[in-house]
Structures are given as structure tokens and as C-alpha cells.
Amino acid sequence: MKSYENYKTTDITWYPEIPKNWDYCKVKHVANTYAGGTPSTVVESYWEKGEIPWLPSGKLQNCEITTAEKFISEEGLINSSAKWIKPNTVLIALTGATCANIGYLTFQACANQSVVAIDENLSKANSRYLYYMFLNMRSQILTHQTGGAQAGVNDGDVKNLYLLKPSVQEQTQIATFLDYKTNLIDAIIEKKKQLITLLKEKRQAVINEAVTKGLKRNAKMKNSGVDWLGDIPEHWGVVKLKHIVVMKSGNFISAEIIEEEGTYPVYGGNGVRGFISEYNQDGYFPLIGRQGNLCGNINYAAGRFWATEHAVVVSSMKELNVFWLGELLRLMNLNQYSQASAQPGLSVEKILNLQIPFPSFDEQNSIGIKLTEILEKNDSLSNKIKDQIKNLQTYRQSLISEAVTGKIDVRDWVEPKK
Missing domain, CATH: 3.90.220.20 (DNA methylase specificity domains)
Structure with missing residues (x-):
């Protein structure tokens, strides 16, 4: 991919050099932010037969959020600080092990108090672009982390994070480019994960057969x-x-x-x-x-x-x-x-x-030796595939970073015809 023709320097540590036609600003200048809440868990009616999707921060895993496992009632929503979050909203986890994790909510839902929603101003920001931007900002978010075992950041920290701000039209183009490219990468990763699953199944099938039936297929x-x-x-x-x-x-x-x-x-x-x-x-x-x-x-x-x-x-x-x-x-x-x-x-x-x-001790040994030989080959292949997945994930994040920070210019990119 080509670079932009002209760049300018900034005094922002995270973005020392950006395209000349881009700007930077704080999150609060392009979006409202608000945290969720949790209805009291001792009031059964807040949770029983609930139909409103409710997300804990653990649901944020740096990917799209397409399902919910927990639900609250209308009564629970009214009597708590939980709030409706519109579809196509970026979410940020504030505390604990998932602190700085990002999610892209694809349906209307609520979330707990450890989740901040980024409600973008449509005239200033594209939500899908913000999703990729925040994925690239996780290190910046973690610099604000304070506290002990459940260390975290707060809504005020999120409001004052710096992000890059090309025109909305260019944001949309960057998001479209990244959607296409990351979907391709994710499809390849998924196939490789399926192959690892098949190798695990084959591994276990070989073990099961050997330890219970032996190595001789024609044995009586x-x-x-x-x-x-x-x-x-x-x-x-x-x-x-x-x-x-x-x-x-x-x-x-x-x-x-x-x-x-x-x-x-x-x-x-x-x-x-x-x-x-x-x-x-x-x-x-x-x-x-x-x-x-x-x-x-x-x-x-x-x-x-x-x-x-x-x-x-x-x-x-x-x-x-x-x-x-x-x-x-x-x-x-x-x-x-x-x-x-x-x-x-x-x-x-x-x-x-x-x-x-x-079986006899000699046959046990023969089974053990043969299994070791087969499993070493199986594990070696599985490890190679895992390395390939890591490389693809690294490339994916690198591509996101280069696109949202202006290292590459995708303004003229056109999605290939199928």
C-alpha cells in the first residue's frame, strides 16, 4: 500500500507524525461516553424472565459482540444505573483482567458499570472507524490504569484519550477497507483453528485405539x-x-x-x-x-x-x-x-x-513408543499452525494500526469484485 504524500509532526506521544490533512483530538470532542450499571442481584424480579440483553465486561474480547448470555427485566433497568446502548457502538472495558479490551456491539443492549459506551457524533466520527481506532489505542488506555488487583481506568480517562480524526468520509473508507481485509484474515484464521481441532480429534482417536485395541489391526x-x-x-x-x-x-x-x-x-x-x-x-x-x-x-x-x-x-x-x-x-x-x-x-x-x-509389558512399551512417534508429528504440525495463526493475528493488528494512523493511504482502494 502507498503512503500519503505529505505528513506533519504533532506533539502527541502516540502520534508523532500524521497525514497533513488529518487532525487529532480527544475522545470527548467526537463522542459522548457513559458507563453502564448492574441491577441488584438480590432482587429476583430484576433478573427473572428478563429480556433485555446485559453485558459484563468479560464479553469484550477485542471483536464484535453478537450475542448475550445474561438478561435483565424492564424493572431491573429502571431501578439501576444500567442504560440502553444502541447497536453499532464501541465499548471499552474499564477494570480487571479485561481492562482496555474493546468490543463492537451489534445489537441494542445494556452493560455493567465496568463498561463504557462511546456514543459518537455522526457528523464527526464513524463508529466502525472508532472501533478500529480504539483497538489501536489499548496501550494508551492502559497507561491510565490505577489500583490493585482490580486495577482499571475510569470514564474521565476515556474522555481524554487522544485519537486521530480524518474526515468522516475518509474514516468510512478506512473502516470499509479494514472490514474487508480483517474478514479475509479472520476467515483464514478460523480455517486453521478448525484444522487444529481436527488434529486434536485425530490425536485422541489414535490414542484411544492404541491403548484399548493395540497396534495390530488384524488381531483376533x-x-x-x-x-x-x-x-x-x-x-x-x-x-x-x-x-x-x-x-x-x-x-x-x-x-x-x-x-x-x-x-x-x-x-x-x-x-x-x-x-x-x-x-x-x-x-x-x-x-x-x-x-x-x-x-x-x-x-x-x-x-x-x-x-x-x-x-x-x-x-x-x-x-x-x-x-x-x-x-x-x-x-x-x-x-x-x-x-x-x-x-x-x-x-x-x-x-x-x-x-x-x-496387555503385556512389552506390548505396552510398543504402544508407548508408537504413540510417541505419531503424537510428536501431530503436535509438530499443530504447533506450526498455531504459529501461523499468531503471525496472521500480528499482521491483522499491524494492518489496523497502519490504516488508522495514516501509515498507509487507502482512499483509492476499491473492494475487489467477487
């Missing part, structure tokens, strides 16, 4: 007598887990002594939590998450490490291939054996009484 089969398992190779056995492994939770450790760096990793119910200078395990083991919504998930730990009380260490009582065992446990969806409570917990006793297919 028999009924295992286990509902979830079905047929298994004729020469395989069926055993209860308690006859081949010991399952024991790790030991409590205070979160205060866990460091970001250290000698030995600390494994909780969902993988590594940090590091400490002591260990309570030494070897290669599958670990089962014991508590929480992710209880039953499988991780592997090797060498010296500390297992907390939230991780169940699976130790073998006889020769077993750890990878074969771990993937078999993953296939068994152990989360279904959790005991219902506010904090779900795994019933180890139930799991130990489950029956599993049991």
Missing part, C-alpha cells in the same frame, strides 16, 4: 466384559486398577512458600504450580487431579518433584509403561467419578475398582 478380538471398553485383543487380560497400581495423594504445602523459580516443581491438581527447595516424589508418574472442576485430569511428572494433596500420584505395583497407563486413565474420563459438592473431589476408591485392558 474378544468381548472384554467391560461396558465402556467393548472388544479387546484376544490375548489381553482385564484387571482392576487396584491390582496393578497404588494411588495416593501428595502432601499439603503452604502457597506462601511456593516460588516462581526454584529447584523442584510443585504439582497440584492441574499441573505445575511453582517451585520449592524440597521434594516428596522421585520417578516418572501419571498424576490425577483430585479436586475442583478439573478433577480427574491427567498430567505427567518426572524426576524429583513435590506432589500436593490435590494431586493423586499413580505408582505401579508391577512393570507398567507410564505413558500407556496415563493415556488409558485419560480415556476413562475420571471426572465422572467425582463426588458432588461445592468443591468436587475424586473418589479414589471407585477408580481403583475400575477394570481396564491389560
Whole structure:
């Protein structure tokens, strides 16, 4: 793309050089801004059978907002500081993890007090251009962030942000150009994400087949007598887990002594939590998450490490291939054996009484080796696709930045004919 013929310098840090025919101004000079509100959550009638879409700040994910999951009633709207927001409005998240996230609302809705709506003056600004402009202003927004764990910005900060202001006609052209280009990029990204999903499904299918049916496709089969398992190779056995492994939770450790760096990793119910200078395990083991919504998930730990009380260490009582065992446990969806409570917990006793297919140690090893080989290729391809997606996302943001800051001139751009 070509550049503009002439540029001028400014005293605004964020825009040191802009096209000569452009201007800059504060947000308050082209739009009104207002925050939303939340009806009282203790008044059931404000939420029950509500039909008015209501958005928390978490809905703002730097993309269009096309759906709502929460709704409030007319009564809730009237008795709170929530306000209607018109379709095609830019939204900015003010606080917390989503602070400075941007959304483009495509339907009429309300939002909570951590969301600011940008109600543009149509004679001065194009809402779609503002959407792309604000996506490029996220770093500027974050410079105003103050506070602790829920640090954020306020409506006053947003009003005084600086943005670039070409003519409305040129804003519209820039927005049209970016809509076309980003839609193309997004379509490519979506196809690549679908390919990653297919690779994950293929990965799991290969694992499932290998750990329950073996590697020989023409092997004679028999009924295992286990509902979830079905047929298994004729020469395989069926055993209860308690006859081949010991399952024991790790030991409590205070979160205060866990460091970001250290000698030995600390494994909780969902993988590594940090590091400490002591260990309570030494070897290669599958670990089962014991508590929480992710209880039953499988991780592997090797060498010296500390297992907390939230991780169940699976130790073998006889020769077993750890990878074969771990993937078999993953296939068994152990989360279904959790005991219902506010904090779900795994019933180890139930799991130990489950029956599993049991090939010889040599065959377990053959399965483990073959799976490692296949999965390395699968994961390598998946990682390459993820890198491609990152590059496309970087290019997308770069294109937006160049267009809204005048690094490229799109005034003569025409959408290609289909």
C-alpha cells in the first residue's frame, strides 16, 4: 500500500507524525461516553424472565459482540444505573483482567458499570472507524490504569484519550477497507483453528485405539466384559486398577512458600504450580487431579518433584509403561467419578475398582513408543499452525494500526469484485 504524500509532526506521544490533512483530538470532542450499571442481584424480579440483553465486561474480547448470555427485566433497568446502548457502538472495558479490551456491539443492549459506551457524533466520527481506532489505542488506555488487583481506568480517562480524526468520509473508507481485509484474515484464521481441532480429534482417536485395541489391526478380538471398553485383543487380560497400581495423594504445602523459580516443581491438581527447595516424589508418574472442576485430569511428572494433596500420584505395583497407563486413565474420563459438592473431589476408591485392558509389558512399551512417534508429528504440525495463526493475528493488528494512523493511504482502494 502507498503512503500519503505529505505528513506533519504533532506533539502527541502516540502520534508523532500524521497525514497533513488529518487532525487529532480527544475522545470527548467526537463522542459522548457513559458507563453502564448492574441491577441488584438480590432482587429476583430484576433478573427473572428478563429480556433485555446485559453485558459484563468479560464479553469484550477485542471483536464484535453478537450475542448475550445474561438478561435483565424492564424493572431491573429502571431501578439501576444500567442504560440502553444502541447497536453499532464501541465499548471499552474499564477494570480487571479485561481492562482496555474493546468490543463492537451489534445489537441494542445494556452493560455493567465496568463498561463504557462511546456514543459518537455522526457528523464527526464513524463508529466502525472508532472501533478500529480504539483497538489501536489499548496501550494508551492502559497507561491510565490505577489500583490493585482490580486495577482499571475510569470514564474521565476515556474522555481524554487522544485519537486521530480524518474526515468522516475518509474514516468510512478506512473502516470499509479494514472490514474487508480483517474478514479475509479472520476467515483464514478460523480455517486453521478448525484444522487444529481436527488434529486434536485425530490425536485422541489414535490414542484411544492404541491403548484399548493395540497396534495390530488384524488381531483376533474378544468381548472384554467391560461396558465402556467393548472388544479387546484376544490375548489381553482385564484387571482392576487396584491390582496393578497404588494411588495416593501428595502432601499439603503452604502457597506462601511456593516460588516462581526454584529447584523442584510443585504439582497440584492441574499441573505445575511453582517451585520449592524440597521434594516428596522421585520417578516418572501419571498424576490425577483430585479436586475442583478439573478433577480427574491427567498430567505427567518426572524426576524429583513435590506432589500436593490435590494431586493423586499413580505408582505401579508391577512393570507398567507410564505413558500407556496415563493415556488409558485419560480415556476413562475420571471426572465422572467425582463426588458432588461445592468443591468436587475424586473418589479414589471407585477408580481403583475400575477394570481396564491389560496387555503385556512389552506390548505396552510398543504402544508407548508408537504413540510417541505419531503424537510428536501431530503436535509438530499443530504447533506450526498455531504459529501461523499468531503471525496472521500480528499482521491483522499491524494492518489496523497502519490504516488508522495514516501509515498507509487507502482512499483509492476499491473492494475487489467477487
